[in-house]
Amino acid sequence: MIAALNGAFDDISKAMRLHRVWIALAHEDIGDQHRRTTLGPLWMLVNYFAFVGTFAFVFVTKDASNPSYIAYVAIGMLVWFYLTETITMSVSLFQREASFIQGTTLPLFVYVMRLTMQCIIRAGYSLAGCVLILLLSGYGINTNWLLSLVGLLLLILATPAFVVVFAFLGAFFPDSEFIVGNLMRVGMFFTPVFWVYSGQEGVQEYAYHWNPFTYFLEGVREPITAGIFPGHSLAVTGYFCLGLWAIALLLLGLYRKRIVFLI
Amino acid sequence: MTSITLNNVSLVYRLFEKLTLSAPGRRRSALGGNIAKSGTKQVVQALDGVSFELKAGDRLGLVGPNGAGKTTLLKVLYGIYQPSGGTISITGKVDALFNIHIGFRPEATGRRNIVLRGLISGWTAAEIEEKMEEIIDFSELGDFIDLPFKAYSQGMAARLAFAAATTLEPEILLMDEWIGAGDASFQEKAKRRMDELAEKAGIIVLASHDDALIRRVCTKKLTLRAGRVESLA
Numbered sequence: 001m002i003a004a005l006n007g008a009f010d011d012i013s014k015a016m017r018l019h020r021v022w023i024a025l026a027h028e029d030i031g032d033q034h035r036r037t038t039l040g041p042l043w044m045l046v047n048y049f050a051f052v053g054t055f056a057f058v059f060v061t062k063d064a065s066n067p068s069y070i071a072y073v074a075i076g077m078l079v080w081f082y083l084t085e086t087i088t089m090s091v092s093l094f095q096r097e098a099s100f101i102q103g104t105t106l107p108l109f110v111y112v113m114r115l116t117m118q119c120i121i122r123a124g125y126s127l128a129g130c131v132l133i134l135l136l137s138g139y140g141i142n143t144n145w146l147l148s149l150v151g152l153l154l155l156i157l158a159t160p161a162f163v164v165v166f167a168f169l170g171a172f173f174p175d176s177e178f179i180v181g182n183l184m185r186v187g188m189f190f191t192p193v194f195w196v197y198s199g200q201e202g203v204q205e206y207a208y209h210w211n212p213f214t215y216f217l218e219g220v221r222e223p224i225t226a227g228i229f230p231g232h233s234l235a236v237t238g239y240f241c242l243g244l245w246a247i248a249l250l251l252l253g254l255y256r257k258r259i260v261f262l263i
Numbered sequence: 264m265t266s267i268t269l270n271n272v273s274l275v276y277r278l279f280e281k282l283t284l285s286a287p288g289r290r291r292s293a294l295g296g297n298i299a300k301s302g303t304k305q306v307v308q309a310l311d312g313v314s315f316e317l318k319a320g321d322r323l324g325l326v327g328p329n330g331a332g333k334t335t336l337l338k339v340l341y342g343i344y345q346p347s348g349g350t351i352s353i354t355g356k357v358d359a360l361f362n363i364h365i366g367f368r369p370e371a372t373g374r375r376n377i378v379l380r381g382l383i384s385g386w387t388a389a390e391i392e393e394k395m396e397e398i399i400d401f402s403e404l405g406d407f408i409d410l411p412f413k414a415y416s417q418g419m420a421a422r423l424a425f426a427a428a429t430t431l432e433p434e435i436l437l438m439d440e441w442i443g444a445g446d447a448s449f450q451e452k453a454k455r456r457m458d459e460l461a462e463k464a465g466i467i468v469l470a471s472h473d474d475a476l477i478r479r480v481c482t483k484k485l486t487l488r489a490g491r492v493e494s495l496a
Contacts, residue, residue: 018385020382024382028368028370028371028375032368032370099365100365100366100383101343102338102343103343103362103365104343104366105341105342105343106383258276260343261276
């Protein structure tokens with residue numbers, strides 16, 4: 001166990017020293033995806049606006065310009081898109097990186113950070129859109145935004161662990177690419193991204209309280225939309241991150257040298 | 264002092280079988296070591312008890328039929344595969360020429376691809392800067408260097424990949440087949456570059472099916488068969 005953890009930390013520290021590699025590759029990945037388009041990476045901002053606009057338009061029934069609901073959806077979509085993209089892309093990570101893994105001695109965590117960086121860059125565009133929507137909805141910048149940053153920071157800290165866990169899952173169990181993809185699509189309806197929980201019973205109660213993604217969302221959203229310190233959400237998210245990182249470190253320590261035989 | 268010492272090195276890995284309708288007896292591959300059972304699992308014995316010693320100035324040619332373990336042994340030496348048994352002791356900076364096209368991106372310019380290739384190879388920003396013009400000159404791409412890699416002909420792409428991959432200063436060089444690239448005149452230039460590279464490296468390990476090449480370049484020959492050393496001469 002100790003040897004495995006040492007191996008994992010060694011891999012992580014080597015990868016962090018090679019930060020220029022994964023930052024450069026992540027930028028190239030983003031650039032390649034939009035290189036021939038007119039708007040370039042701004043398409044990510046357009047997509048975000050389109051989704052938030054559609055949900056706000058469809059689900060706001062009483063008052064089409066209800067600013068609190070629009071802000072609720074805007075932050076919900078920001079976090080959910082980030083999570084869903086991170087997780088679904090992680091499952092096939094080692095397959096996509098097969099030529100590098102089989103042809104170089106780069107630490108495995110380099111690929112984890114490459115994807116993490118990609119997801120953060122993409123989320124940056126959505127974040128710009130989200131801030132714009134919040135400002136237009138009348139949520140001026142105040143100290144509550146700093147509390148929201150704590151939630152965002154926890155989310156970013158959890159990202160490499162999410163990537164490691166789901167990348168190993170995909171390597172050991174290739175069918176998980178399709179299973180996870182479908183679960184994340186369905187998961188949006190079981191997570192309070194666009195629906196508001198106000199004490200309902202039944203499925204919504206379980207979906208709200210027993211869904212770890214709820215706490216990632218609320219940790220970022222509650223300070224701005226409800227003006228409260230999301231202590232409970234941050235605590236649950238923090239414990240979840242610790243557990244996830246423990247699993248990620250064990251997987252990395254035990255199996256990082258075996259991945260080359262699995263892909 | 265550059266050296267490589269392998270003592271009874273073996274590599275065994277579990278075979279993850281994909282779902283197939285083939286009869287079990289027909290699933291075995293004729294290539295890639297021995298497939299054996301370990302409990303309920305199928306395992307591949309890719310290397311078995313490989314031992315040898317190389318010191319500065321040695322040029323080892325790895326020969327053997329397909330699946331004998333040549334590339335596997337190179338990847339064990341490079342550190343891509345972790346051996347299951349035995350010990351490996353390597354002194355010296357190891358570089359490898361397995362896939363010269365690795366890391367090249369079609370949308371990026373030739374110049375950007377050199378930077379990316381340098382980063383992947385662990386070069387510093389100063390080293391990339393220093394080697395940039397040398398690589399461009401050697402590849403003879405001229406103004407094409409600032410066009411996207413996808414705009415290159417196959418020969419041009421091979422020239423750039425070759426130039427970037429062989430701008431090394433290795434103490435130990437591992438090669439999976441001798442690399443040539445481009446048209447006849449560039450082939451001659453590439454041959455000279457490879458000879459220089461071989462000359463500069465303290466130790467070379469070259470896997471090839473070309474006996475004449477092995478005789479020309481190498482001072483030792485190790486024959487592998489089914490992951491075992493058949494002879495070392």
